[in-house]
Amino acid sequence: MRALVVEDEPALRAQVVEALRGEGFVIDESGDGVEGLHYACEMPIDIAVIDIGLPGIDGLELVRRTREAGITVPVLLLTARDGWQDKVEGLEAGADDYLAKPFHLSELIARLRALLRRAGGFAAATLRFGPLQIDTRAQQVSVDGQVAALTAYEYRVIAYLAMHAGETISKATLLDHLYDESDLRDPNVLEVFVKRLRQKLDPSRTLNPIETLRGQGYRLALTRSDDEPARPSPPLDR
Amino acid sequence: MMNSLTRRLVVASTVVLSAFVLLTGLAVSWSVHQRAEAAALERLQGLVYGILGATDVSADGTLSVRSSALPDRRLLSPASGLHARIVGNTGGRLWQSPNVGVALPDSQYGPIGEWRFERLSLNDGREARSLQLQSVWELEDGQELAFVVHVIDAFDAGQNPLARFDRSLWTALSGAAVLLLILQWSVLRAALGPLRRLGRDIDAMTRGERDALDERLPDELRPLATSVNALRARERRRHVQARQLLDDLAHNLKTPLSVLSNLGIDTVTEQSVRMQAAIDRYLQRAAAESSHATGPALALSPIVDRVAESMQRLYPRHKVRIHNLTPATLRLRAPEADVYEVIGNLLDNACKHGAQRITLRYDAPTATLIVEDDGPGFGPGDPERYLVRGTRADRSVPGKGLGLAAVAELVDAWGGAVRLDNAEPHGAICRLTLGLAVVEA
Numbered sequence: 207m208r209a210l211v212v213e214d215e216p217a218l219r220a221q222v223v224e225a226l227r228g229e230g231f232v233i234d235e236s237g238d239g240v241e242g243l244h245y246a247c248e249m250p251i252d253i254a255v256i257d258i259g260l261p262g263i264d265g266l267e268l269v270r271r272t273r274e275a276g277i278t279v280p281v282l283l284l285t286a287r288d289g290w291q292d293k294v295e296g297l298e299a300g301a302d303d304y305l306a307k308p309f310h311l312s313e314l315i316a317r318l319r320a321l322l323r324r325a326g327g328f329a330a331a332t333l334r335f336g337p338l339q340i341d342t343r344a345q346q347v348s349v350d351g352q353v354a355a356l357t358a359y360e361y362r363v364i365a366y367l368a369m370h371a372g373e374t375i376s377k378a379t380l381l382d383h384l385y386d387e388s389d390l391r392d393p394n395v396l397e398v399f400v401k402r403l404r405q406k407l408d409p410s411r412t413l414n415p416i417e418t419l420r421g422q423g424y425r426l427a428l429t430r431s432d433d434e435p436a437r438p439s440p441p442l443d444r
Numbered sequence: 445m446m447n448s449l450t451r452r453l454v455v456a457s458t459v460v461l462s463a464f465v466l467l468t469g470l471a472v473s474w475s476v477h478q479r480a481e482a483a484a485l486e487r488l489q490g491l492v493y494g495i496l497g498a499t500d501v502s503a504d505g506t507l508s509v510r511s512s513a514l515p516d517r518r519l520l521s522p523a524s525g526l527h528a529r530i531v532g533n534t535g536g537r538l539w540q541s542p543n544v545g546v547a548l549p550d551s552q553y554g555p556i557g558e559w560r561f562e563r564l565s566l567n568d569g570r571e572a573r574s575l576q577l578q579s580v581w582e583l584e585d586g587q588e589l590a591f592v593v594h595v596i597d598a599f600d601a602g603q604n605p606l607a608r609f610d611r612s613l614w615t616a617l618s619g620a621a622v623l624l625l626i627l628q629w630s631v632l633r634a635a636l637g638p639l640r641r642l643g644r645d646i647d648a649m650t651r652g653e654r655d656a657l658d659e660r661l662p663d664e665l666r667p668l669a670t671s672v673n674a675l676r677a678r679e680r681r682r683h684v685q686a687r688q689l690l691d692d693l694a695h696n697l698k699t700p701l702s703v704l705s706n707l708g709i710d711t712v713t714e715q716s717v718r719m720q721a722a723i724d725r726y727l728q729r730a731a732a733e734s735s736h737a738t739g740p741a742l743a744l745s746p747i748v749d750r751v752a753e754s755m756q757r758l759y760p761r762h763k764v765r766i767h768n769l770t771p772a773t774l775r776l777r778a779p780e781a782d783v784y785e786v787i788g789n790l791l792d793n794a795c796k797h798g799a800q801r802i803t804l805r806y807d808a809p810t811a812t813l814i815v816e817d818d819g820p821g822f823g824p825g826d827p828e829r830y831l832v833r834g835t836r837a838d839r840s841v842p843g844k845g846l847g848l849a850a851v852a853e854l855v856d857a858w859g860g861a862v863r864l865d866n867a868e869p870h871g872a873i874c875r876l877t878l879g880l881a882v883v884e885a
Binding site: 217218221286297298306307309 | 691695696698699700701702703704705706716720750751753754757758760761780781784785787788789792
């Protein structure tokens with residue numbers, strides 16, 4: 207998953223970026239509203255964390271213009287002002303959630319994951335596709351209850367495909383969402399990951415979770431199981 | 445009593461006017477009386493001359509008066525009150541008018557040609573004017589006959605036409621005075637009208653019904669109203685600035701605190717959490733203290749709609765239905781941010797605990813906003829404990845526990861109160877009496 211972080215306080219931004227990278231996110235970062243807007247519109251981000259008080263254009267304006275540009279990725283606003291009037295304004299501008307400073311990094315990450323699940327249409331933290339289960343909180347994949355030993359990048363590939371289950375994702379897109387610009391981006395590496403995933407998740411070749419469409423990309427070929435039962439998971443405090 | 449401007453003016457003008465009327469009356473009365481006396485004197489002098497003209501003295505000194513030549517017929521009539529006599533200096537009564545029937549005072553002698561004019565009280569209770577002229581008649585043989593011509597005009601004190609004049613004068617003057625006083629008071633009332641209006645405006649401003657004094661006042665009062673308005677505006681600006689500064693300070697601390705608390709160093713995290721709690725606590729208190737039921741009136745219903753929309757964005761999975769049944773005419777006089785805080789906290793509280801349906805309505809007779817939801821409710825025990833800062837309704841949900849307590853503090857600052865109850869079969873009812881904040885509904 208690729209995340210945009212726009213926060214003008216360098217120390218805080220560094221903390222957030224580091225924490226997100228630790229969670230497997232690929233990061234685009236900026237300390238400026240104008241630059242942030244550029245990244246939001248140009249980069250293939252999956253989610254954005256935006257501070258309201260920014261130089262250049264402020265966070266609310268950034269969100270508004272991002273929405274105007276047709277970008278629909280979830281946006282979480284960081285705000286030092288946690289009055290309800292400000293929250294309402296932020297949500298009306300197009301944000302999907304807000305987090306008041308000071309905050310725990312763990313809470314930020316939990317909310318981002320919740321937003322991503324919501325965006326993918328998933329109600330619960332665990333994505334189920336029949337025998338295949340992906341626990342996005344623990345970042346574990348299990349087949350028929352057996353946890354598969356995946357590397358970080360292997361997990362990212364299967365998780366991304368699962369979030370866009372049924373969609374054909376091109377190699378280029380996968381590379382964009384899984385790798386920083388500075389990393390070595392070799393499409394062949396992806397092929398290796400997919401091969402290894404198939405071996406680990408489907409040794410008997412009965413499940414065929416990942417489908418290769420020649421010249422187009424990969425697709426998670428499994429169908430989603432029902433979501434978790436009606437009771438909503440413990441809501442996050444605001 | 446002298447504290448009232450109106451009363452001062454009324455008393456002063458009444459005293460002045462009364463004194464003026466009194467003095468005028470006295471002056472006029474005195475003047476008229478003087479004139480009347482002078483006229484009476486002239487008339488009596490005329491009578492004396494007339495009597496002298498009708499007097500003959502024979503060669504032997506016998507004085508007689510021709511009755512037919514008397515100047516005034518009244519001298520012949522007994523009841524007329526007009527009497528005359530001529531008394532010789534040697535003491536003898538030489539003549540008297542035919543109508544004398546009552547004892548008249550003695551005549552007095554004096555130098556030739558001397559007039560003596562006086563007012564007398566007679567024995568029978570009547571008043572009289574008395575005029576005497578000392579005269580002398582030269583006889584043919586060179587002897588002189590000295591005598592006094594004495595005329596007396598008696599009248600009943602009560603029949604005095606001057607008394608009637610006096611009565612009329614005082615009646616008319618009193619009437620005029622009363623009329624003038626009434627007019628004076630009306631004029632004063634009208635003149636002091638702007639002052640009264642100013643007083644009413646200031647009262648309204650104190651109660652929060654007005655923002656500024658009406659400056660359409662007479663020249664003398666306008667500077668006062670202008671200054672008060674300017675003073676109030678300055679105070680409000682300063683107040684807003686102070687609150688803004690406090691807000692800015694608090695929020696500028698939040699980012700560094702965020703960084704510190706995420707360093708993972710226990711002591712630092714602990715202390716920064718304490719700092720965060722202190723900031724929140726004092727911000728909350730400052731907000732509640734400066735939240736008065738004053739300022740421009742806000743419509744509540746649109747605010748509820750906006751916050752409800754936000755709830756849909758924040759809790760899309762819950763599919764909460766929020767029914768805004770508050771009247772479009774309900775307006776509140778309270779800071780906008782604080783109204784958002786109250787509504788936001790109430791709805792967020794309901795949504796976060798799993799309500800599916802929230803209803804907001806307004807009971808006009810009791811000026812109460814009622815927020816009902818079908819969530820789990822407050823559980824057993826006294827729901828009011830959640831209005832105390834620090835208490836958490838649901839221990840499984842992490843958080844600061846400030847929501848309902850913040851609502852209670854703000855509503856309290858507006859002069860209202862919050863009541864929490866459980867609903868049947870399950871759910872929560874929050875009743876907010878809005879106190880001074882309600883403008884109209």
